Amino acid sequence: MTRSEYIELLDRCGLRYVDVAWMCGVNVRTTFRWSDKSEKWTVPQSVALLLKAYDEGLISPRWVVRHVETPVP
Numbered sequence: 628m629t630r631s632e633y634i635e636l637l638d639r640c641g642l643r644y645v646d647v648a649w650m651c652g653v654n655v656r657t658t659f660r661w662s663d664k665s666e667k668w669t670v671p672q673s674v675a676l677l678l679k680a681y682d683e684g685l686i687s688p689r690w691v692v693r694h695v696e697t698p699v700p
Contacts, residue, residue, distance in 0.1 A: 628675035634662050636678050650677065650691055 628636075637647065644658040651658075651674050660668040680686045 628670045628672075628678075630662050630664060630670070633670045633675075633678075636682055637662075640678065640682050642678075642681075647674070647678070650695060652695075 637643070644662075645655050647653075647658045648655040657668075660666040661670045661674070677686075681688075681691070
């Protein structure tokens with residue numbers, strides 16, 4: 628997944644960086660790095676798959692809330 632695809636997918640799903648950080652168990656700064664052209668980080672395949680499944684309706688926000696142990700920030 629490219630940086631632009633990542634940014635577009637977040638926008639289409641109505642997700643914020645903090646939402647992705649919470650869903651994936653990473654720091655918010657990490658989610659920014661995936662979209663920052665000046666960084667050399669790439670979007671991990673596991674994150675790309677999770678976001679694509681979310682976008683395609685294969686998993687719902689309710690499912691995510693039930694399966695992630697820590698509360699939404």
